Amino acid sequence: MSDDLDTNQPNSLEITLSTLREEGIQRLRNKLRRGQQDMADWRGGKLAVSAVPGAGKSTGMAIAAAIAIARYQLYSKRQLAVVTFTRSAAASIRGKIRKYLKDDLSLPQTGFLVYTLHGLALNIAGRHGDLSGLNLGTSTLVTPSPSHKIIRTCVEQWIVKNPRRYSILLEGNAFDGEETERLRRQSVLRTEVLPNLAYTVIHEAKSSGLLPEDLWRLSEQINDGYDILAIAAGLYEQYQIVTRSQNFIDYDDMILAALRVLENDTVRQQWQKQFFAVFEDEAQDSTPLQFHLLETLATDAENPNAPLNLIRVGDPNQAINSTFTPADPIYFNWFCEECGGAEAPTTNNEGDDAVAIKDEGAEAPTTNGDGVRRLATMDRAGRSTKSIIDAANFVLDWVNRTYGESVAFRRQFIRPVDSNDPQVDANPQPTGRGLEIYHPKDIYQTVELMGERVIELLTENPDRSAAVLVRENRQGTFIAQKLEFLKRQYGITVYDVGSSDRHSHIPGEIMALLQFLDRPHSPDYLKTALEVLVKRQLIPTQDLNALATYPEQFLYPGPLDPPQTPYVRQAAQYCRSLLKARIELPHYHLISFLALTLKYDQSELATVDKLGERVAKQTLGNMSMNSTISVLQEIVSSERFEPVETDEDADSRYLRKNQLTIITMHKAKGLDWDYVFLPFLHEDTIPGNPWVPTAAQFLGDFTLAEVARAQIRASLHKQPLPMAMEAWEQAAQLKTAEEFRLLYVAMTRGKRLLWMSAAERGPFRWNTFTGKESDNLQVKKPCPILPALKSRFPEAVVALSAVLH
Numbered sequence: 001m002s003d004d005l006d007t008n009q010p011n012s013l014e015i016t017l018s019t020l021r022e023e024g025i026q027r028l029r030n031k032l033r034r035g036q037q038d039m040a041d042w043r044g045g046k047l048a049v050s051a052v053p054g055a056g057k058s059t060g061m062a063i064a065a066a067i068a069i070a071r072y073q074l075y076s077k078r079q080l081a082v083v084t085f086t087r088s089a090a091a092s093i094r095g096k097i098r099k100y101l102k103d104d105l106s107l108p109q110t111g112f113l114v115y116t117l118h119g120l121a122l123n124i125a126g127r128h129g130d131l132s133g134l135n136l137g138t139s140t141l142v143t144p145s146p147s148h149k150i151i152r153t154c155v156e157q158w159i160v161k162n163p164r165r166y167s168i169l170l171e172g173n174a175f176d177g178e179e180t181e182r183l184r185r186q187s188v189l190r191t192e193v194l195p196n197l198a199y200t201v202i203h204e205a206k207s208s209g210l211l212p213e214d215l216w217r218l219s220e221q222i223n224d225g226y227d228i229l230a231i232a233a234g235l236y237e238q239y240q241i242v243t244r245s246q247n248f249i250d251y252d253d254m255i256l257a258a259l260r261v262l263e264n265d266t267v268r269q270q271w272q273k274q275f276f277a278v279f280e281d282e283a284q285d286s287t288p289l290q291f292h293l294l295e296t297l298a299t300d301a302e303n304p305n306a307p308l309n310l311i312r313v314g315d316p317n318q319a320i321n322s323t324f325t326p327a328d329p330i331y332f333n334w335f336c337e338e339c340g341g342a343e344a345p346t347t348n349n350e351g352d353d354a355v356a357i358k359d360e361g362a363e364a365p366t367t368n369g370d371g372v373r374r375l376a377t378m379d380r381a382g383r384s385t386k387s388i389i390d391a392a393n394f395v396l397d398w399v400n401r402t403y404g405e406s407v408a409f410r411r412q413f414i415r416p417v418d419s420n421d422p423q424v425d426a427n428p429q430p431t432g433r434g435l436e437i438y439h440p441k442d443i444y445q446t447v448e449l450m451g452e453r454v455i456e457l458l459t460e461n462p463d464r465s466a467a468v469l470v471r472e473n474r475q476g477t478f479i480a481q482k483l484e485f486l487k488r489q490y491g492i493t494v495y496d497v498g499s500s501d502r503h504s505h506i507p508g509e510i511m512a513l514l515q516f517l518d519r520p521h522s523p524d525y526l527k528t529a530l531e532v533l534v535k536r537q538l539i540p541t542q543d544l545n546a547l548a549t550y551p552e553q554f555l556y557p558g559p560l561d562p563p564q565t566p567y568v569r570q571a572a573q574y575c576r577s578l579l580k581a582r583i584e585l586p587h588y589h590l591i592s593f594l595a596l597t598l599k600y601d602q603s604e605l606a607t608v609d610k611l612g613e614r615v616a617k618q619t620l621g622n623m624s625m626n627s628t629i630s631v632l633q634e635i636v637s638s639e640r641f642e643p644v645e646t647d648e649d650a651d652s653r654y655l656r657k658n659q660l661t662i663i664t665m666h667k668a669k670g671l672d673w674d675y676v677f678l679p680f681l682h683e684d685t686i687p688g689n690p691w692v693p694t695a696a697q698f699l700g701d702f703t704l705a706e707v708a709r710a711q712i713r714a715s716l717h718k719q720p721l722p723m724a725m726e727a728w729e730q731a732a733q734l735k736t737a738e739e740f741r742l743l744y745v746a747m748t749r750g751k752r753l754l755w756m757s758a759a760e761r762g763p764f765r766w767n768t769f770t771g772k773e774s775d776n777l778q779v780k781k782p783c784p785i786l787p788a789l790k791s792r793f794p795e796a797v798v799a800l801s802a803v804l805h
């Protein structure tokens, strides 16, 4: 047989195609910087990629995915599972992979699936309902907060079943048996301490793959007076009973259900065969349970002992969920160590305050013995100007030197990109001093200074973006109120993400209107409905008390009643049209009708849809006005209602030009702006101190929830279980570490200017601050990082005399 006819030999068309494919791969690879290229060069097995902020994790992962699809020709065979944390990140990475496949590789846009972790779990659990034990059609997904009815119910049931443990808690410290004090303690335990304990431990244990019986076993290892872990185990047990009996599932149940499915050999192998490999982004944010799911899917079906086909990309220094989820950065650090060795490749080897970075560091091979690179560090980042990078590196180093092991960052320093880097305008020139540090006299002057700087910057460069990053929403509301004039006078939009995106107003507004429709003659309901209409600017502002006093007269004025002013007439007409709709529309259309009436925007309407579904589910078989209102009442009074992010990319709303976005540091993760303002950097919030609410101090100088969390975490981290006071200290360290990571995330959002300040005077607590000048301000200590930054970078300190006009 001649060579030409040998079907095993590639024919000339195949050779051409393969050459073209290889050229395409090389072109794409050349778009990457070092570190990113390690991902593109992946040829199977495990790879950990530890990246610094702005290193291009998502870009690198998208190109690496497109290359793997081309190289292994997955478009015609198996699929690559790309997993990330949020829906908007999933949408963005999906779009990028499609683009690279089409534009750079001329390939069909298939061969991969992008999931969020929960989406992936839901997919697996949903396809095998028989094995998962999850009936998605009949169950309700819940995200219980401490005040949620489910948590309250399990607390009540636990108390009934555990009178002895409960009375030990009641006695606490220094109890003299006095009745009023007993009642007070009872109320604190039932409504605060036990719900918080239940909420914390259930999530912590469940997301770590622990069952109530595991907590029971743990509780036997330690005796801390109250047997906190035994109480926790009992609460968790009740929670499982209550949720099962009512067909509720939580997010952890979804992951657990998927894992149950994968216990079946045949089904597991099917999934393992379907997935060629798993690429995970934001790996520092996964819980142990989530990681277990990915590990299972990345296993070779035929040879379970072969290395996993798994790339995990993350930045342990940007882990900012570890105090409210079990996603501790320690897990990703462990993965990195397992892949390539404990030491991060860059180092601070110079004098005390300088952060110097060895240039050859990142190139040092980090393998786990097989000669193949298994740990890559992406430490070049083009986002920020050099002075911002220096400040962020300094913070990392300073925290490590000041606080030691328990609070330490992973030692990886950010380095500017090479001069031939593909990123446009990488490491831009600074605006002003690049890093500017202010020390205003109070919070009012802080906002004034920010306002002036924003006017200067955005008037000069209206095509640039700016953001104020706050630690809590209340600070954002205060700033937004004070800077409202920017739009009017300078055309600069002030976008307060907290109030625009929270959407928590929606259930309350819909409920107010429904209550009015149900009982239009109630002055209270009428007034509340009118308030909503005024707030939505649907009727003119006026004295609503006057309208609501006599509802009948307001709604249906008779010939003998005094004539209504045009404003009143407009309001009355509006209310009558709502009442008419109530009669004409079927009940199940009312909520969406009201949403349209209130002129909600697209993303608010998506939230209303979700709310409508939720109400329909909970009122199934009894869909009356009363039942709808009572479901809404429950939502409004007791729980967080998660808004829906619409696909009209939420991120781009935060990044608009000529806009000052006010956003929390948490929500700013993954985003960047030309100018970033960090006001109110005070020691009591960053790093802050965990504190025991006065009402609960009768139990001791710690909170049960934090102690239980630290004990569970110690066991997961293979450490001895700490006693209560030691556990409390560990909780404090966990918080300190997380607050500094949060500050680091916030600082690294800035491209050209990072503006930082701590006012001399500020409110005692932001959550009780009304923003009125009459509120007393107190002397505040700055976050300890500020004096350190000032002495290291004296040129960044801006004297007030230089800027006050």
Ligand SMILES: Nc1ncnc2c1ncn2[C@@H]1O[C@H](COP(=O)(O)OP(=O)(O)OP(=O)(O)O)[C@@H](O)[C@H]1O
Pocket: 031, 032, 033, 036, 051, 052, 053, 054, 055, 056, 057, 058, 059, 060, 315, 382, 383, 422, 423, 424, 669, 670, 671
């Ligand atoms: N190889 C590259 N060529 C050109 N631009 C790049 C490259 N890699 C990243 N970028 C750009 O750098 C910026 C930061 O990238 P990306 O958002 O992927 O970083 P990140 O590591 O996910 O950031 P963070 O850790 O702060 O969330 C983006 O604007 C991206 O387009």
